[in-house]
């Protein structure tokens with residue numbers, strides 16, 4: 213298959229993406245979809261469906277061996293095919309928030325962690341400090357700069373991860389289970405932050421209520437294949453379809469008798 217010409221509004225294009233972790237068992241099978249500028253896409257499906265594996269392909273965390281220049285790339289970001297030579301540029305455009313903050317936070321203080329990305333972009337000290345302050349403010353953690361990342365709640369740690377990504381001014385946000393292990397107030401705060409972010413977002417989650425609230429579109433992934441892709445209300449109100457893939461119709465879309 214040849215690489216398609218990017219459409220003007222597609223910020224992410226995934227084409228013919230198949231992947232196996234090496235034990236021969238296919239985890240993703242011929243996955244294809246585009247994400248347009250500003251679109252918020254929920255990625256749902258049962259555990260083990262391949263959601264995290266798919267997300268990790270969107271900024272080149274996978275495959276383990278990236279395509280070289282002569283190879284076809286399955287993922288194109290803002291017209292740039294993800295290859296060995298382009299992966300750093302792609303990672304600047306696509307901010308990735310891991311499910312577990314322990315996979316992301318590694319500096320002793322919030323300031324160092326949130327500033328790590330902007331510092332690596334080569335920004336001046338003043339600009340880095342400004343971005344740290346701005347992004348902490350955005351996630352509701354203004355003034356947390358000197359706090360130890362080890363002495364924060366899970367919700368706060370997740371928000372520090374998001375602040376670190378936002379501080380790099382990405383075009384696209386990719387979030388893996390952002391609502392897991394958050395209390396209701398922290399979940400609400402996160403929804404507000406994601407609503408404010410103008411770029412495209414791909415959000416893997418088991419929380420279908422938030423998909424209804426936040427996303428324009430939903431993709432159901434099961435056994436590594438896309439089983440449905442469409443407007444949230446159409447897809448998630450189809451009880452037969454979504455039960456088949458281990459999901460429940462969100463409360464808001466249940467037929468009221």
Ligand code: ADP
Nearest residue numbers: 233239257258259260261262263264265266416
């Ligand atoms: P989901 O995010 O939908 O729960 P994952 O992408 O985490 O699904 O996992 C998809 C499949 O790949 C599962 O069967 C899982 O056991 C397997 N898998 C995930 N990570 C690895 C890994 N590092 N090595 C081998 N198999 C893996």
